[in-house]
Amino acid sequence: CGQTCLSCTGVENRSDCQHVTTCSNDEVCFVQKHTTESGSVLYDLGCAYQQFCRHSVGGIFGRRSEGHHVSCTSCCNDTTTCNIGLKCENDHHGTGSTLPRECSDIQGQHPDGVYQIYPDGISAVSVFCDMHTENGKWTVIQRRLNGSVNFEQNWKTYKEGFGYPNGEYWLGNDIIHEITVHNRHELRIDMGDFDGLTKYAKYTLFSVGDETGEYELTVLGYTGNAGDSMAYHDGMLFSTFDRDNDKEVVNCAKVFHGGSTLPRECSDIQGQHPDGVYTIYPDGISPVSVFCDMHTENGKWTVIQIRLNGSVNFEQNWKTYKEGFGYPNGEYWLGNNVIHEITVHNRHELRIDMGDFDGLTKYAKYSVFSVGDEKSEYELTVLGYSGNAGDSFSYHDRKLFSTIDHNKDNSTCTHSYHGGWWYGSCHSANLNGRYLSGTSPYGQGINWQAWHGYLYSLKSVKMMIRTLH
Secondary structure (H helix, E strand, O other), X not given: OOOEEEOEEEEOOHHHOOOEEEOOOOEEEEEXXXXXXXXXXXXXXEEEEHHHHOOOOOEOOOOOOOOEEEEEEEEEOOOOOHHHOOOOOOEEEEOOEOOOOOHHHOOOOOOOEEEEEOOOOOOXXXXXXXXXXXXXXXXXOEEOOOOOOXXXXXXXXXXXXXXXXXXXXXXXXXXXXXXXXXXOOOEEEEEEOOOOOEEEEEEEEEEEOOHHHOOOEEEEEEEEOOOOOOHHHOOOOOOXXXXXXXXXXXXXXXXXXXXXXXXXXXXXXXXXXXXXXXXXXXXXXXXXXXXXXXOHHHOOEEXXXXXXXXXXXXXXXXXXXXXXXXXXXXXXXOOHHHHHHHHOOOOEEEEEEEEOOOOOEEEEEEEEEEEOOHHHOXXXXXXXXXXXXXXXXXXXXXXXXXXXXXXXXXXXXXXXXXXXXXXXXXXXXXXXXXOOOEEOOOOOOOEEHHXXXXXXXXXXXXXXXEEXX
């Protein structure tokens, strides 16, 4: 461990300081004398980096919120608590901290890596410094590498920053403002695609306002080879999913998800994988376990419903269908909220695989499939049939979802046919009906009218969706 020093802030006499702290190996003891705006003469004592003590320009902690004039700063490292009697004689006549506010303040030649900066002149912040690109000294405010960090975060998190400076991170809007409010700054954005190609965009003027101004962006003066996609955002306010400052009727941060790279559905999972249970993030934040069919027709299907053996009861109430039930490695319903969250983004196709008790299989495929939100009663859109099972689902297009306690079909369909479904009057497909062994009372089983009619209940069924590119 390092030197032991007295550590106090704003004491009138150094002898009043009784608190002792242990410094890092590369720190020494210091004492700083300053005068406040009210005229009070106060002392700070503590630990400071050796390299900054040697500069003898400005104060160690150079700027306070109430404002002050630094009279002098002295450092020592010869004895324990050496700053108790340390003389403070060198008058700096300044208020600027010699601690680096950003990577461009770090003296000398250094490799890329994580460094400590002091954007407000006081508080230490870990940041990645690019020390080689175009003469180096760049403060990295954002970095995306592999999707390990979720960037769909709320206002407070973007304000304070998140992630890891040696990996993926956002430095924090308050910090970016604190850096760019002093002096003129340039911005460089380096990009790479999955084919190994790289491009860059550079702007000669970049700054971010404070929180009172909703972190308003200034970005001008493009050069580079990536094309100018940032100047459009000049003068715009920062938005997150819980604080909408954009110019659209919808919340752009919600629609475009703050750039989250977490998989929202099985079709977002990169690479080749076997069938199985995976974790997806339909809203970009919350994890959901789901079965992914990775082999049928090029795979990447998100299974929203599966019936295999009758182990799960599908006669459930509105809340249960809303949230989902069952087990993704067995029988389950993914949940109306999750299905909506997936299908509201991009165009999706639906495939339904069915099997009977004689070992025969059929399928039906629809080129358009989506489910509305709860306010719309999870209204169904399903169009564009193809397959060999016959079309029994198009009848349900534009129908609203009904359950035993939430009847939107204006009839007794949910009670008569025992499932949560998009009933009309009543159905030509009843895939959430009762699990029966082949023979079915009229319309009560897992029915697909175009294949086996209303008096036969299927052995298995699997409903799955995929982004249609």
